Amino acid sequence: LLSKAMGDEKTKQWLEYNLSLIPKTIEQSRAYVAARGAKILSYSITIDGYDSMSSVMCTQDEVDPGTEKARKELEERLVKRKAEKKETEERLEKQRAEKQEQEERQYNLKIDGKDVTDLTGKMVELLGTSTSIGVMENGVSTFDVLA
Template sequence: MTVTGIGNDAVYANGYKNTRNVNGKANKAYGSAREYGNYLIQKYDCLRNTDYPVTISGSLLQKAAGDEKTAKWLEYNLALMPGCIEKEKAAVEARGAKIISCQCVINGYDSMTSYICTTDDPDGTFAKENAEKRAKEKKEAEEKKAEEKLAEKKQVERRAEQEEQEESRQSVFEARA
């Protein structure tokens, strides 16, 4: 540990300010939210995890850097985060679904939000069945359309035959007369 400065009942070491509170216990206060954020990133895996990113709002980070109570609350919740995510995954998988993406945002003191996107078709069965059904319906519609065109063509041919027969009858009557 390198001491970088001493002043007003505080010892600055490694960029952090170690102070003594009323009870004589050591209290870490951080010079900036960035320093505190870097400390949290090194300490908690959930802040480095890409499967379920955890984001802390800048205002909360700034408050926690200077307020021990907020810092304790934040670190306590960051320690709980991996277990909470695992429980959520288990709950989603228990109903036969799969988590596509998950993100946790710690907005403020006592305020957290989780965004979880799931699918009820983890192996693609429903999507495959729906695609097959749509293809079958499309094929049936095309066949029906082709049958209608064929029927219409036959009807036109029958009319033409009837007109020919009528003309031949007319010519036979005219020839007799």
């Protein structure tokens, strides 16, 4: 291309124009890369002809202090959420245990009566239920009667 530009005025003007754009292009690339927190290590431009131009840029990213701060904040939030989740699970487990304990409570009632029918009537009256009362053993209701 260079030897052709020496003999052809149009090619010479084209090449000079494109070469004059290179410093501005490199400066724009440097600004773009710096805005991302990186730097240019190398920049290569190849011009093979009117229809063949290419550039290769090698950059090195540097850790942005803002990124490090954001990472630490995220880790702190995750630790906090984990602690909150653990507290919630412990509270729910405690509630489940209390509920189960309430369901497993046994009540001792003392009811005086003349016979089983009288005792059953008094228990229904006291408990407000018409269901079977007592422990069922072989289909028979049993009562502990204290004298």
